[in-house]
Amino acid sequence: MEQVFNSKIAGKRVLILGLGVEGKSTYRFLRKMLPDQQITLSDQRTELLNIDEFRHVNTIMNFGENYLHDLGSFDVIIKSPGISENLFPASLPDEKLTSQTELFLEVYRNQTIGITGTKGKSTTARLIHHLLSSAKYKSLLVGNIGLPPFDVIDQIQPETLIVFELSAHQLEKVRVSPHIAVLLNIYQEHLDHFNDFQSYQLAKLNIAKWQTSKDFLIYPGKENSVVDLINHSTLVSNKITYGFGTEPCLNTCFKDDQIFLNTSGALKMICDLTGIEFLPGRHNQLNLMAAFSALIGAGVTDFNFCNSLVDFRGLQHRLEFIGSYNGKRFYNDSIATIPEAVIYALDTIKDIDCLLLGGYDRGIDYSQLVDYLANSEIPNFFFTGDAGKRMLNMLKPRLTRKHQCKWFKNFDEMVKQAIKNTSENRACLLSPAAASYDKFMNFEHRGNRFRKLVNNWFQSLKDQNTTKLSGNL
Numbered sequence: 001m002e003q004v005f006n007s008k009i010a011g012k013r014v015l016i017l018g019l020g021v022e023g024k025s026t027y028r029f030l031r032k033m034l035p036d037q038q039i040t041l042s043d044q045r046t047e048l049l050n051i052d053e054f055r056h057v058n059t060i061m062n063f064g065e066n067y068l069h070d071l072g073s074f075d076v077i078i079k080s081p082g083i084s085e086n087l088f089p090a091s092l093p094d095e096k097l098t099s100q101t102e103l104f105l106e107v108y109r110n111q112t113i114g115i116t117g118t119k120g121k122s123t124t125a126r127l128i129h130h131l132l133s134s135a136k137y138k139s140l141l142v143g144n145i146g147l148p149p150f151d152v153i154d155q156i157q158p159e160t161l162i163v164f165e166l167s168a169h170q171l172e173k174v175r176v177s178p179h180i181a182v183l184l185n186i187y188q189e190h191l192d193h194f195n196d197f198q199s200y201q202l203a204k205l206n207i208a209k210w211q212t213s214k215d216f217l218i219y220p221g222k223e224n225s226v227v228d229l230i231n232h233s234t235l236v237s238n239k240i241t242y243g244f245g246t247e248p249c250l251n252t253c254f255k256d257d258q259i260f261l262n263t264s265g266a267l268k269m270i271c272d273l274t275g276i277e278f279l280p281g282r283h284n285q286l287n288l289m290a291a292f293s294a295l296i297g298a299g300v301t302d303f304n305f306c307n308s309l310v311d312f313r314g315l316q317h318r319l320e321f322i323g324s325y326n327g328k329r330f331y332n333d334s335i336a337t338i339p340e341a342v343i344y345a346l347d348t349i350k351d352i353d354c355l356l357l358g359g360y361d362r363g364i365d366y367s368q369l370v371d372y373l374a375n376s377e378i379p380n381f382f383f384t385g386d387a388g389k390r391m392l393n394m395l396k397p398r399l400t401r402k403h404q405c406k407w408f409k410n411f412d413e414m415v416k417q418a419i420k421n422t423s424e425n426r427a428c429l430l431s432p433a434a435a436s437y438d439k440f441m442n443f444e445h446r447g448n449r450f451r452k453l454v455n456n457w458f459q460s461l462k463d464q465n466t467t468k469l470s471g472n473l
Helices: 002-008 021-033 045-051 102-109 121-132 148-154 197-207 223-230 282-299 339-348 367-374 385-398 409-420 443-471
Strands: 016-017 039-043 059-064 076-079 112-116 139-143 160-164 179-181 216-220 239-243 252-255 258-263 266-272 322-323 328-332 350-358 380-384 404-408 427-428
Touching: 002 021, 002 102, 016 021, 016 404, 021 039, 021 076, 021 148, 021 385, 045 059, 102 112, 102 121, 102 148, 102 160, 112 121, 112 197, 112 282, 121 139, 121 160, 121 282, 121 350, 139 148, 160 409, 179 197, 179 282, 197 223, 216 223, 239 282, 252 282, 258 282, 266 282, 282 339, 322 443, 328 443, 339 350, 339 367, 350 385, 350 409, 380 409, 385 404, 404 409, 409 427, 409 443, 427 443
Parallel strands: 016 039, 016 076, 039 059, 112 160, 112 179, 139 160, 179 216, 216 239, 239 252, 328 427, 350 380, 350 427, 380 404
Antiparallel strands: 252 258, 258 266, 322 328
């Protein structure tokens, strides 16, 4: 890492653009590596002026509305993922731009398993890390899951494998790819950041664009949106495909609750999922196949895959079972911010009485989801936010009188009405198909609020029953 910094950063006019979690991590690492280097920090938020760690004789702070001023005067701009390049002047050369992701991969690409996809990347990254650790490999989990890779550099040994969850924002302009790349799926998402869907697709494909013939790309062999994108590319890496069925085109496949290695039609069972219920649904079966394929690419084959799954647990806010109260079951799927994720959830959760949808509208196409909902047996659809209003207007004309379809300005009121309208032995599911930024900080904040409202309702029932019992004594 020191060699890369000496050649690319040392003695240059350096700007760190964006001081979120990753930007702060970049600053700490640069200041440690180059204590006498002058570094400029830029961010729109003026409250960052009060952060003590930025007060350094060789640190220049440019916070506020002019934070993008004079970008062309810098030799190197280390950009945080959330800042759109649409804000930059057209004259700014791409060569000036880099990122923590790119700098890290330039040094550690040969030790890195990168995972991206519109949905499933956090679960799959955690699965790969868990399986590697269970097989006694040294593994570190970094990236979009919440830990910037610069924060773990001191822990990396030559034998360490780095499992790197990568968002489209992190991949947008990288010019280096990990040794093993996992591309799970590509659906419409983040259209508020990217100019169009094609730009988003190409950002995702950067995970493999710079691979060599010695590297591996893992992807679903029957996912048309991914297969078509790869077939129309010039990628040279080795391909490992996975999917449902046992066709020779699939290297890792799923049939009858079992996962197989497929070598020219010769099947070797590597995991029997019968009775394993903590990763429910077709989407998690795909995540498992992707994780197993990544380990195969890394040369990890001689251990019991299934035994290592026993103590693995899925993510919060991803089809999270909150509890069953008076026979009513409640599920938190707040992470489902696109239509495809909602359809996965509806295929997994049975006997849904009330579905909660909506939030911040990013212009996503909801026609496929509306078709699915119109043909479902769900009696109650509750909506919120601008995205919810648009879904409601598309769905309502297609429903019969037996359906209840309502829009709520207030999220809490929507949840309270959903609790009331969920019958015994039926399920209530929050699976919004929309981002949360209109009312919440992120999907976790939204999911936590949903969980709290449900738990408050359950606690009120317990208190009422205690009062009644006390009165009868």
